[in-house]
Amino acid sequence: MSAQPSHRPLATPDALQRACARLKERFGERFSTAHAVREHHGRDVTFHEGLPDGVIFCHTTEDVQDAVRICGAESVPMIAFGTGTSLEGHIAAIHGGITIDVSQMNQVLEVNAADLDCRVQAGVTRKQLNEYVRQDGLMFPIDPGADASLGGMASTRASGTNAVRYGTMRENVLGLTVVTADGRVIRTGGRARKSSAGYDLTRLFVGAEGTLGIITEVQLRLYGVPEAMTAAVCSFETLAGAVDTVIQTIQMGIPVARIELLDEVQVKACNAYSKLGLPELPLLMFEFHGTAASTREQAETVGELAAGNGGSGFKWATQEEERRALWQARHDAYYACLALKPGAHAFATDVCVPISRLAECLLETKADIDATGAIAPIVGHVGDGNFHLVYLLDPNDPEDRRKADKLNDRMVSRALALGGTCTGEHGIGIGKREFLIAEHGEAVALMRHIKQALDPKNLLNPGKILRV
Amino acid sequence: MSAQPSHRPLATPDALQRACARLKERFGERFSTAHAVREHHGRDVTFHEGLPDGVIFCHTTEDVQDAVRICGAESVPMIAFGTGTSLEGHIAAIHGGITIDVSQMNQVLEVNAADLDCRVQAGVTRKQLNEYVRQDGLMFPIDPGADASLGGMASTRASGTNAVRYGTMRENVLGLTVVTADGRVIRTGGRARKSSAGYDLTRLFVGAEGTLGIITEVQLRLYGVPEAMTAAVCSFETLAGAVDTVIQTIQMGIPVARIELLDEVQVKACNAYSKLGLPELPLLMFEFHGTAASTREQAETVGELAAGNGGSGFKWATQEEERRALWQARHDAYYACLALKPGAHAFATDVCVPISRLAECLLETKADIDATGAIAPIVGHVGDGNFHLVYLLDPNDPEDRRKADKLNDRMVSRALALGGTCTGEHGIGIGKREFLIAEHGEAVALMRHIKQALDPKNLLNPGKILRV
Numbered sequence: 001m002s003a004q005p006s007h008r009p010l011a012t013p014d015a016l017q018r019a020c021a022r023l024k025e026r027f028g029e030r031f032s033t034a035h036a037v038r039e040h041h042g043r044d045v046t047f048h049e050g051l052p053d054g055v056i057f058c059h060t061t062e063d064v065q066d067a068v069r070i071c072g073a074e075s076v077p078m079i080a081f082g083t084g085t086s087l088e089g090h091i092a093a094i095h096g097g098i099t100i101d102v103s104q105m106n107q108v109l110e111v112n113a114a115d116l117d118c119r120v121q122a123g124v125t126r127k128q129l130n131e132y133v134r135q136d137g138l139m140f141p142i143d144p145g146a147d148a149s150l151g152g153m154a155s156t157r158a159s160g161t162n163a164v165r166y167g168t169m170r171e172n173v174l175g176l177t178v179v180t181a182d183g184r185v186i187r188t189g190g191r192a193r194k195s196s197a198g199y200d201l202t203r204l205f206v207g208a209e210g211t212l213g214i215i216t217e218v219q220l221r222l223y224g225v226p227e228a229m230t231a232a233v234c235s236f237e238t239l240a241g242a243v244d245t246v247i248q249t250i251q252m253g254i255p256v257a258r259i260e261l262l263d264e265v266q267v268k269a270c271n272a273y274s275k276l277g278l279p280e281l282p283l284l285m286f287e288f289h290g291t292a293a294s295t296r297e298q299a300e301t302v303g304e305l306a307a308g309n310g311g312s313g314f315k316w317a318t319q320e321e322e323r324r325a326l327w328q329a330r331h332d333a334y335y336a337c338l339a340l341k342p343g344a345h346a347f348a349t350d351v352c353v354p355i356s357r358l359a360e361c362l363l364e365t366k367a368d369i370d371a372t373g374a375i376a377p378i379v380g381h382v383g384d385g386n387f388h389l390v391y392l393l394d395p396n397d398p399e400d401r402r403k404a405d406k407l408n409d410r411m412v413s414r415a416l417a418l419g420g421t422c423t424g425e426h427g428i429g430i431g432k433r434e435f436l437i438a439e440h441g442e443a444v445a446l447m448r449h450i451k452q453a454l455d456p457k458n459l460l461n462p463g464k465i466l467r468v
Numbered sequence: 469m470s471a472q473p474s475h476r477p478l479a480t481p482d483a484l485q486r487a488c489a490r491l492k493e494r495f496g497e498r499f500s501t502a503h504a505v506r507e508h509h510g511r512d513v514t515f516h517e518g519l520p521d522g523v524i525f526c527h528t529t530e531d532v533q534d535a536v537r538i539c540g541a542e543s544v545p546m547i548a549f550g551t552g553t554s555l556e557g558h559i560a561a562i563h564g565g566i567t568i569d570v571s572q573m574n575q576v577l578e579v580n581a582a583d584l585d586c587r588v589q590a591g592v593t594r595k596q597l598n599e600y601v602r603q604d605g606l607m608f609p610i611d612p613g614a615d616a617s618l619g620g621m622a623s624t625r626a627s628g629t630n631a632v633r634y635g636t637m638r639e640n641v642l643g644l645t646v647v648t649a650d651g652r653v654i655r656t657g658g659r660a661r662k663s664s665a666g667y668d669l670t671r672l673f674v675g676a677e678g679t680l681g682i683i684t685e686v687q688l689r690l691y692g693v694p695e696a697m698t699a700a701v702c703s704f705e706t707l708a709g710a711v712d713t714v715i716q717t718i719q720m721g722i723p724v725a726r727i728e729l730l731d732e733v734q735v736k737a738c739n740a741y742s743k744l745g746l747p748e749l750p751l752l753m754f755e756f757h758g759t760a761a762s763t764r765e766q767a768e769t770v771g772e773l774a775a776g777n778g779g780s781g782f783k784w785a786t787q788e789e790e791r792r793a794l795w796q797a798r799h800d801a802y803y804a805c806l807a808l809k810p811g812a813h814a815f816a817t818d819v820c821v822p823i824s825r826l827a828e829c830l831l832e833t834k835a836d837i838d839a840t841g842a843i844a845p846i847v848g849h850v851g852d853g854n855f856h857l858v859y860l861l862d863p864n865d866p867e868d869r870r871k872a873d874k875l876n877d878r879m880v881s882r883a884l885a886l887g888g889t890c891t892g893e894h895g896i897g898i899g900k901r902e903f904l905i906a907e908h909g910e911a912v913a914l915m916r917h918i919k920q921a922l923d924p925k926n927l928l929n930p931g932k933i934l935r936v
Contacts (some may be wrong), residue, residue: 112822112824114715114719114822114823114824115822115823115824116718116719117822156664157662157663157664157668158664159662159664163662167639168662170662170668170671171635171639180914184910184913185910186908186909186910186911186913186914187908187909187911188908188911190887190888190889190907191822191887191888192820192821192822192852192853192854192887192888192889192892193820193822193823193852193853193854194625194627194631194636194638194820194852194854194889194892194893195625195820195889195891195892196624196625196626196627196675196891196892196893196894196895196896197889197890197891197895197896197900197903197904197907197908198675198896198904198908198911198912198915198933199672199675199676199680199915199918199919199933200625200638200668200671200672200674200675201911201914201915203638203668203671203672204667204668204671204672204918206668207664207666207667207668208667212667223721224719224720224721226721247582250584251582251584251692252692253691253692253694255723290762291765293761293762293765294758294761294762294765297759297761297762352660352661352662352663353660354580354582354583354585354659354660354661355582355583355661356580356582356583384660384661384662385660385661386660386661386662419658419659419660420658420659420660421658421660421662421663421665422665423663423664423665424660424662424663424664425662425664426664427664427665428664428665428666432665435665436665436666439658439665440654440655440656440665440666441654441655442652442653442654443654443655443656443666443669444666445652445654446648446654446669446922447666447667447669449921449922450667450672450918450921450922451667452921453917453918453920453921454914454917454918465666465667
């Protein structure tokens with residue numbers, strides 16, 4: 001983890017004042033400098049912090065364009081904000097500036113059921129979209145847990161539990177409307193399923209964390225709701241047995257929709273929080289999508305694999321209610337963690353490794369947690385080789401924070417040494433900038449060239465991904 | 469289609485001479501200025517042309533790096549070359565310069581069977597890779613028809629018949645080794661299945677047609693060879709009936725591996741060329757991958773859909789030999805076309821539209837072909853909304869070329885008006901630069917900023933995608 005951010009304001013007080021006056025004039029009540037509003041926008045669910053100097057609530061792409069032009073003219077930094085559920089300090093205004101809140105841009109603009117695509121404003125959340133398209137028998141499967149905005153999910157290249165089957169935002173964003181640093185509105189990508197027309201700007205903005213442009217609309221792939229969806233759970237004597245089951249499932253090409261791992265600490269937390277009564281052992285949770293026959297075939301094959309790896313109590317949940325309860329518990333894992341140590345702060349981090357190295361990475365990390373004497377449950381989207389650690393931190397003990405940082409350092413170094421990445425889905429933000437360099441070396445210089453080309457004054461979410 | 473390229477050399481004769489002398493010194497026999505070698509490298513399978521001033525045959529990333537440094541120091545353009553099977557003039561040295569041929573970089577560097585990935589040198593072809601990994605029960609499904617190099621397939625964002633299930637090169641390249649314009653070697657992406665670490669440089673180089681860097685190694689996803697692979701064909705009274713079957717198949721989420729359309733002109737050509745004896749009607753060819761049970765289920769469902777849309781003679785080919793013969797005929801479609809009009813040149817072009825607009829786009833295009841009085845069979849990867857037209861051109865009749873260009877113009881305009889793209893998989897090259905602007909408008913200015921940032925002297929395949 002990097003050192004604390006500098007909080008050096010990039011705009012001069014005079015310029016900031018002029019920008020605020022013009023924003024007030026343009027946006028009226030929709031521009032706020034109230035402390036409570038700034039505080040709400042400057043702090044994420046972890047503990048990265050940096051209060052913006054003001055917050056604009058935009059309703060349209062033109063609003064964002066005007067905001068960017070006004071801030072740009074005065075060289076004031078701009079930070080895009082969706083729901084504030086990111087984890088690596090993406091939204092913290094560490095160099096001051098104005099937050100551009102798109103949460104009120106919450107219109108579903110079009111649904112093309114026949115083509116399985118839609119276009120939404122950036123503030124539409126994934127749950128809102130799913131409710132909207134359910135009537136057409138459609139769904140948007142990317143599910144990072146939080147009910148995040150789709151613009152934010154695009155910006156952080158979010159993924160989550162369904163990525164093993166449906167991919168991440170990288171695979172599911174067809175196109176974007178983006179306001180560039182110089183205040184232009186561009187459309188990237190399009191509705192065609194594939195294209196080899198020019199540079200892939202869509203993929204460049206997906207995962208750019210608002211540092212190259214501000215996403216105002218997202219064109220997304222949709223999927224038909226499968227005829228059958230079944231879930232299953234299975235407990236394992238050892239973590240290695242669980243991971244081997246995952247590896248074999250992937251290698252056999254079973255098109256499983258989700259495979260989640262909870263270690264015994266996390267299972268214990270979920271039992272307490274969600275009243276589950278599961279054996280306090282490493283647990284795999286599966287979901288299968290398809291026809292009735294194909295999901296049965298998938299579940300049976302996986303059940304056999306699990307049994308061969310010391311899995312016991314393989315249990316189906318074909319009933320919708322039972323299935324939902326199970327996944328709700330998985331989604332509440334974060335809150336279940338917090339409940340393990342009342343008053344604690346959660347320090348969440350993730351890595352992703354090639355699946356053949358997953359057991360090694362997980363087991364060494366668990367041994368390291370034990371040696372540290374920490375409470376840090378592990379959950380993972382293990383079908384992708386991605387897992388999360390939530391370190392429960394005593395906010396009044398600076399030493400505990402240092403221990404967490406060092407544990408994280410070692411976990412990331414371990415993942416990189418195993419051919420993995422420093423973050424599977426949380427992003428770089430301010431927390432992982434040093435690790436980005438460790439992972440990508442010289443390639444980071446190219447990222448910097450691109451940043452300079454598209455945002456020469458460094459006004460779009462400065463200090464994120466790349467240091468100022 | 470754009471006007472003819474300018475063929476304006478970008479390097480001064482003196483600089484070129486100095487570069488050639490240094491290349492001869494460094495590469496010896498592996499640097500050639502022989503006319504036959506230059507001609508082989510300056511002409512693609514269509515009729516775009518531009519002879520390079522010399523050709524280097526590289527063996528390693530370091531070779532490419534040295535070549536780029538030598539050419540860069542003298543401001544001499546560089547054109548990457550794999551197998552020369554691209555279709556839009558990607559390899560033509562329209563502004564002179566040196567071709568960097570990577571076809572002898574043909575080593576498979578690593579296969580990680582457990583992780584379903586591999587790393588290959590850029591000159592390895594898709595068939596070579598498939599032969600190499602077959603022993604491990606693995607396959608690389610992306611199949612553009614030609615036995616192209618994987619570096620070239622990455623550079624042109626190739627896809628082909630299997631893309632409806634397995635995606636394009638965009639989804640299947642995990643990472644790249646790239647020599648940048650300033651002669652650095654960078655590694656993008658990595659072996660983790662997903663990552664949110666920084667800008668997606670991998671996707672930026674995929675489809676950049678060698679204009680942002682030269683790809684020397686490719687990390688790719690692999691897939692287990694499915695337990696069962698079955699093929700089927702079905703003839704339709706009308707093109708609309710065939711297309712409706714495709715749309716319903718996709719909308720039902722049937723995980724079909726290929727759906728190819730051949731119009732009656734193409735079927736006639738294939739009958740003659742590959743001795744098939746198919747009814748001379750619009751034809752769909754399907755392939756299903758999965759378990760024995762799931763492929764049977766898929767084929768039965770599709771058979772029912774076809775019957776509902778006037779399909780007749782739905783016929784399975786479960787035997788490996790029969791299946792291969794069928795797909796070989798599909799792959800030979802291009803040569804079958806050429807045989808329709810001996811002596812003709814093939815002018816191949818493609819577009820891709822949202823699938824709900826596919827019937828409209830196809831039927832209008834066919835009517836336009838008829839009105840033009842041309843022989844121009846249509847084949848399509850219609851599961852993606854992508855189709856190709858091959859105009860059989862009299863090379864001695866300039867008027868025929870103008871007619872082909874105009875037909876292409878109208879087809880692309882039609883596709884764009886229907887929400888599609890000017891090219892689904894052939895790329896921009898020199899042939900579709902104007903259409904790129906028509907499709908992406910202001911976003912092309914951003915592409916230009918990126919090109920300037922990564923290749924400030926405009927030496928990497930100049931004039932492709934973007935005009936000089």
